[in-house]
Amino acid sequence: MMNRLFEKGRMKYIFALLVFAIGQLLVVTGYLNDYLFSTLTTLCINIILAVSLNLITGFTGQFSLGHAGFMSIGGYVCALISMRIPTVPGFLLGVLTGALAAAFVGFIVGLPTLRLKGDYLAIATLGMAEIIRIIFLNLKITNGAAGLNGIPQFVDWMWLSLFTFSSIILISNFIRSAHGRACVSIREDEIAAESIGIHATKYKVTAFVIGAFFAGIAGGLYASYFYFLRPTLFGFSRSIDILVIVVLGGIGSLSGSVIAAILLALISTYLQAFPELRMVFYAVALVVIMIVRPQGLMGSKELSLDLLKGFGRKRQRGGS
Amino acid sequence: MLEIRELEVYYGVIRALKKISLHVEKGEIVTLIGANGAGKTTALRTISGLLRPTSGSILLNGDDITQASPRERVRKGMSHVPEGRRMFPDMSVLENLELGAFLRRDKEAIEEDLMRVYERFPVLYERRKQMAGTLSGGEQQMLAIGRALMSRPEVLLLDEPSMGLAPLLVQEIFNMIRTINESGTTVLLVEQNANMALQIASRAYVLETGSIVLSGEAKELMESEEIKKAYLGGN
Amino acid sequence: SNAPSQPAASGDDAEEIKIGINYELSGGVATYGQANLEGIELAVEQINAAGGINGKKITLVTYDNKSDHAEATTLANRMMTQDGVLAAIGPATSGAFKATIPVAEKNQIPVVSGSATADDVTVDAQGLKEYAFRICFSDSYQGTAMADFALNTLNAKKAVIIMDSSSDYGKGLAKNFKEQFEKNGGTVVAEEAYVAKDTEFNAILTKVKGAEFDVIFIPGYYEEAGLIIKQARAQGIDAPVLGADGFDSPVLLELAGAEALNDVYFSNHYSSLDQDPLVLKFIEDFKAKYDKEPDAFNALGYDAMNFVADAVARAEKLDGTSIKDALASTENFAGVTGSFSIDENHNPVKSIVVIGLKNGVQDTISRTGE
Amino acid sequence: MGQFLQQIFNSISIGSIYALIALGYTMVYGIIRLINFAHASVYMLGAYIGYFAMTYFGLGFVPSILLAMLICMIVGVLIEKIAYKPLRNAARIAVLITAIGVSMFIEYGMMFLVKANVRSYPPMSGFLAKSFSVGAMTITAQQILILAVTIILMVVLQIVVKTTRTGKAMRAVSQDREAAELMGIDVNSTISFTFAIGSALAGAAGVLVGVYYNSINPLMGMLPGLKAFVAAVFGGIGLIPGAVLGGYFIGAVEVFVAGYGNSMYRDAVVFAILILVLILKPAGLLGKSGREKV
């Protein structure tokens, strides 16, 4: 019984290593050309964004439309640092500082606004992201509308997979901890959660800050793969794109977010061949998927966890 | 008046009602009792059209209404006090009551019925301007019953009307069900308070995990050892 | 077939000449991408109808970058590493175009933009982008020219700037105009901003109206400029209005109305008052194909395609490097947006015209520049 | 002083447009708790229908706006039937994503059909071409028209929702769909009716804005749509007077920030004020806040 209830969850590390190794093999042998790699980079960035937004919106139940704002902070800070220190340590310093800056802003913004509920929170976060964007649009150091160019490129498969997997794993670890469960209970019923001693504001802000941190990492990766940043990249529609992935994958399912990000990347890549109707088909696909699976691809289930449980049960049965 | 034949209802793969049949004659009070999760609410929801059965049929006054919408059923004289009261929380008590008479156009008669409901539940009159969502549990229950009466139903489906009510009111509610019945409304009553239910009902059905396991005259059932032990608290 | 990054058949033995088209066909600035593409497609039709280049037909590999700069990068990668294009045209806006340049450099495939006007597109602090070319003016060139025009031709001393702060085009023009204007004795008394797709400008106009000034400079595109001029004139502001090539579209007239378009001057590549037969033929052909008047983006797209075709025809070999060299050595290319040569910074050297409107029609032109 | 009055008038005219679009958001939200992102697209559609009616069929203003309202009404009802109805029992956020999908479909579908370029409405004649000067201010007939339409619609809708049978049915459906069915309310047609009204409003707004600014494009719904959505929530989503108040509020803040502050930071200041106000009034300007009863 105990084993069934309490999983150590080592599988995910093995899985991550495996994916990394396969990827590395493809890179070394040259099968992963620049085009595929840039598609892959976009995908991984989307995964990090979706997984971190899922923590805020899916698990903690706080409807946020401002994720692009956090991403942009991570991106700009990372770019500004790595342009001045164009070395790998500079890049890493940039990504981490960017993520911390995003987390800090998340804290400052989250503290007052997380009192708001539902759609009111949504427009407050949307407003926050717009304010951040307009500031970047008018700052000297970020070069306004033209944005930053010539950001040194450090993102390769190693860094990409390292950051992607650690984002997924850390967030999933968090969710499967007492702190994570506190967040989920707030989503389920805030009043009941408070009545069992959960400091709702504290946990909402915690989730918001962690989510912002990882969005910041995604921004940093973006800056240092695509060489450039501009305020227009972080508009309302990017936040919406991330939300779409989260809901499509399943609110409260990290593996769902990953799967949905992959699926949408596949659809979008496939549709590149139809430039005129690309977005129309994409929209249709979105609507159809939602109608067919309103709860999202995975609902609130997790892929890996269920597989593990399946294994566990089989082993038990075999043993007795 | 109301007849259910071989009704079968599924929630996904769960079979909540297993081919149940029952009937309620005009002017009767019939009660449906059973443990938590037996399927009582499911039965009522199917009868009033909120749920669709996979098979079986429902007849009202001889007409097959299995495929009818809830609206048509209301028009045909059915009224359902649902589990959990389900008032419209951001509307006033008065508006809730008016909605009960939604399909009626006879303004004056509606006004009369409104007065009758206020007479029955004076609290509702006191609170007529308050938002229904802020009423206490018991007040909400009264409102739910009052609202159902506003359609002048021929058949009234009641799902646990005594839940959460003060003892005095439980009494009153049951008395009222009796009066309502005496003034010509047929009643199908689902109750946890089996004691009281059996006292006012003429006949009863006992539902267990989706099947009817017992039925008969209410008085007889009240004497049954089995029923006493399972539903009446044993002592 | 699974050999890594081996571009599909290309080079001298290819049957056709593949040109990548990487444009904003949907999303926020789709207007400009679509307009460029119309010009390009017209050019390709004409070239192929005339037998192609040295007997080889041009085929376009067209992608929509959704006005997303990262997507532009990805698509540049796709066309260069998988589709084997010889050269790529687009994107339309400076930002998105810049996003494809590192890919071009890496794959040694030239990229050309018809409308990326920012100053640092082809050269920046790090030096010349060997594989990037453009055929339009830079912002500083136009901004300076319009400041000179304001000071010298209109004798203006005080100017108000109302700029599109959401595009680097608007900001770049504003900056250069201001520098030049103030260097030569003018003052900018107010700087106001709007963002692309705004339709309501009365608030800033009411504010501006309170100031004293001789001209208004509107660095931005016709979509908003048309409305600004209309609303300004309706408020009784009748100072001369200056703009740049972003004004050049028949839509400007439709939006602002003829009465509002008096005392409006903007810099451009060509004027319909030009009786250049090349221009006249282009306008005629364009009208025949699309049933509308061409605007600046149509013309620039048309020229960009012909510019590339011209270089392909002159190239020693059919590969990126040779075409790049051919592009770089273009001399006196006769385009509908003026004839030009490519300078050492991969910018066109062409003269600028300042067009004056009267009741919405082109009335005066003055030429400056090389 | 004249400038100040003029700015007040400016804020009223832009506010009217936000309010007009916000009304449709709030109507639909009121009944199915959905921020109907497709609303802004229907508004764009309305503008194009008006445009084609006027330029290709030579219809006048009134028939054009009626036609746009009619077609938008049909489109709105169809959208609900095809894309939202199957998700009646799904999470609200799932429907939101569908709405975003529908909105993209309409916008990009339109972009495919008519291209992305800006089109302009034909110049108006008659009353609609007039303008009046009051002191130092100039007021156009079109501004008066939009203001009047907004206020009249708000009043009419408020009366419909608060006093008529249908209005009561709408409110009942929004609060408890099942209970509404038990009252004999036809939930489907009530929802359809709401979409019909909301979409007709969008269509009308599209034509009015087309006439007013004479500039339309397939993405014209995005920015005002976003602002109107913000206005609707800000006023207290689901509340008709809230939508109008929110619209005017946002319009006024925008105009006064641009007119007396720094127009570079216009939208940033608008949002900052919005967030501050929400922190003080967490359920919007007119919304009732307070903890739910437990």
Add this chain to the structure above:
Amino acid sequence: MNKVLDVRKLSKSFGGLAAVTAVNLHLNKGELVGLIGPNGAGKTTCFNLLTGIYEPDKGSISLHRDGQEYSLEKRKPHEICRLGVGRTFQNIRLFRDLTVLDNVRTAMNRTVKYGLFSALFHIGSYHREERELIEKSMELLKIFELDGKALELAKNLPYGEQRHLEIARALATEPALLLLDEPAAGMNPAETAQLTRTIEWIRKRFDLTILLIEHDMSLVMKICERVYVLDYGMLIAEGTPEVIKNNPRVVKAYLGEVAYA
């Protein structure tokens, strides 16, 4: 001085409606006290005031625990819970989409010592503490015979078991004082009898003081040592079940003319 709860002059009104007016209550350690009264008398509102969901207009609430006195009237619900007040809700408020185990486990959060860092990296005492949490939760569930359904979603439990789970969840917060709001609502007499036994049993097992709202007199009269009666927000009577049963005011306002066993 073995008082656990001392409420003085507690008042709360909503708009013009005085829901609770100058109510005094006190509970001694280990007592099981009933709070009854007609519908809308203000019982649930009292609970909401005690647990910080509403802030009182007037009056004081003090909790005594481990020789300390804490005043509750300005505190937030989660602080009050941490001081040792647990509750259930009149309309069940479980975490419906969480498992039975998680419902209880989440309520044990305050015993968790590992920090955010351990939570993110699953290091430090994470594994040990998590294991302990599960063990403790399962023990608690066993008491309510819910251990077999630990991995079911709360919303899939039958009603009666949901009520039990809610009590288990409240107990998981290790309260000294437990507030139960109509625990027997929606149960049939047999189930109510079972619940009555459970309540008595947990009181002993966890050394609890219990305040209980209930309309089912068979339960109240059987297990409550004292009963408070509210009417129109005011306390109209207080005493042993015997006394209350025969108080004419209570009979008139609340009980009606029936004899209760």
